Amino acid sequence: MKNMTVNDILNCITEIAPLQWQESYDNAGLQVGDLNAEAHKALVCLDITEEIVDEAVAKDCDVIVSHHPLIFRGLKHLSPETYIERAVMKAVKHDIAMISMHTNLDNSYLGVSRVLAERLGLRDLHILQPVTEDPDLCGAGMVGEFETAMQELDFLALVADTIKSPCLRHSALTGCKVKKVALCGGSGSPFMQDALSQKADAYLTADIKYHDFFIPEGRILLVDGGHFETEQFTKVLICDLIRKKFPTFAAEIAETRTNAVHYFVRN
DSSP: OOOOBHHHHHHHHHTTSOGGGSOTTOOOEEEESOTTSBOOEEEEESSOOHHHHHHHHHTTOSEEEESSOSOSSOOSOOOTTSHHHHHHHHHHHTTOEEEEOOHHHHTBTTSHHHHHHHHHTOEEEEEEEEOSSSTTTBEEEEEEEEEEEEOHHHHHHHHHHHHTOSOOEEOOOOSSOEEEEEEEEEEOGGGHHHHHHTTOSEEEEEOOOGGGGGTTTTSSEEEEOOHHHHHTTHHHHHHHHHHHHOTTSEEEEOOSOOOOOOOOOOO
């Protein structure tokens, strides 16, 4: 049996999320390291921080697989000025490769939004905004239905419990039950009109701007669940893909918290 390589890890994820599915602004794929280097253990996370690299070092991981890329733009120098540069320098020092599967995984039918939809218990899933070239496999967001319609407050409670959020921002209640739900893990405001055109009862996403909450006008319940919260299950998805493809390879989800948003909740 041949030794595993960094490229083997990358390829097992791109089987369901090819790199050509990423958005033009993105930087998915190999971030740091050598694709031909041997890989023995992977640490899976949503975001790469210095603490994540420290955890990888402590656990003898030679690959970090993240959802969000550490490097979005070209680095003009490597010095300990920013957490990005410090993390890159530390990864290079310890021969740790970094792979990021971002909008290519967002745009996969088997990717980020589908996992969230399944966690909520939605059925009959299809892509919210499919791409023309491959509408059944590639596109943004997901639409599905509950077996039984529920009250809006019950839906909000279900969302909060599922994503373990202490609070949710939402538009005014419509007074209608929720059965058909559109959602998009992460920043999905651009797809609100798609949710409306699909006649969804609710749209769950993140990073919604203040004035966007006026848009529904009673036609849909708009819910902001938080960026990290609506994408957190991506870690499990990536880890499961690696373990399924390579049952004997060591892959584990990082214990380090990387959600940059903290909440103050008054009792």
